[in-house]
Amino acid sequence: MKKAIVALAVLGLFGCVASDSDLAKEGNWYQIGYQDGMVGHSQRSHKRLSELGDVQVSDYENGYSAGIAEYCNPNFAYQIGVSGQYYEGVCEGTEQAQQFRMEWQRGWNEYNN
Template sequence: MMKNIIALALLGTLVGCVSSTEQLAESGDWYQIGYQDGVKGHTERSYKDLAKLGGAKQSEYNEGYTEGVTEYCNPNFAYQMGISGQYYEGVCEGMPESQKFRMEWQRGWAEYSN
């Protein structure tokens, strides 16, 4: 019984993670849209781009984006991102460890590109 509950909880978590941007916009979860963009290292969407998805709440999006990009910009994972071929869009510039992040990413990217 306990295993079934745990399995259902994990499944619910996984299903929640695969929500598309359109689904999140439809449900009004602008924070999660911002978080997903940030944690994937995508550049921040403009208000115009958000408005195309529906009744955008820019402040909620910005809050989520800031949290996501802060997680993404961890220099301890930058090398792995580069060596796996993940392109860096420059979203960490201006962050406290941006230079270290960029250097580690470039080191991994150089190995990936060879």
């Protein structure tokens, strides 16, 4: 129950987050990267980022790393799977990758049953 409440709170916060275009105009590439990582998206290419504006790649990468560190928490992986969110493999290579994948798979299996 606690996991569900925390996951819903995190997802709810994304409703208040500025759009990528707004963040790019502000030069907030860290936040763009953080948002991508927090929702488990694969890291964007330089070409895709530069479509938004004058990209600061290091800021984006730092934000992305911080977001992935939070997303890859195995304590929330089951909830991510059971909510139907597809896992793009972004946690591979992290310390808790195997545990995350197992918990996500357990939730994903339940979602698909």
